[in-house]
Amino acid sequence: MTPEPLRGRCHCGDVRFTVSDGVGALACHCDDCRKSHGNYMAFLAAPAASVKVEGAEHLTWYDSSEHARRGFCRRCGARLFKEVGDRWMVALGAIDGPTGLRFVRHLWVESKGDWYDVPATEGAR
Numbered sequence: 744m745t746p747e748p749l750r751g752r753c754h755c756g757d758v759r760f761t762v763s764d765g766v767g768a769l770a771c772h773c774d775d776c777r778k779s780h781g782n783y784m785a786f787l788a789a790p791a792a793s794v795k796v797e798g799a800e801h802l803t804w805y806d807s808s809e810h811a812r813r814g815f816c817r818r819c820g821a822r823l824f825k826e827v828g829d830r831w832m833v834a835l836g837a838i839d840g841p842t843g844l845r846f847v848r849h850l851w852v853e854s855k856g857d858w859y860d861v862p863a864t865e866g867a868r
């Protein structure tokens with residue numbers, strides 16, 4: 744990760760956050776992500792403690808499986824986080840400005856949509 748925390752927000756700005764640690768970029772092509780995001784989910788996997796949320800009261804949490812829940816802004820509907828145990832998957836589309844990240848890994852490629860090719864990856868950082 745960059746020394747500076749990444750900053751992000753939902754579309755309406757009610758929910759803002761910073762991420763100071765994490766691994767990415769990753770993409771998940773599973774059915775849950777497809778249904779939730781309308782396409783694959785591109786994210787940064789971060790320890791929950793490294794994500795600081797401002798406006799957390801505007802988040803609604805949805806249990807998308809037995810093991811995961813997803814947080815979205817109740818006003819604009821932007822899907823920002825997926826929580827799995829003590830890790831948060833932070834949606835990269837919500838980050839402001841350049842992230843300096845490239846895809847390092849793709850998950851559940853076998854269930855991806857047939858309308859795109861899997862984006863190229865670079866070596867893990």
Ligand SMILES: [Zn+2]
Pocket residue numbers: 753754755756757758816817818819820821
């Ligand atoms: Zn919002």
Ligand SMILES: [Zn+2]
Pocket residue numbers: 771772773774775776777784851
């Ligand atoms: Zn997924």
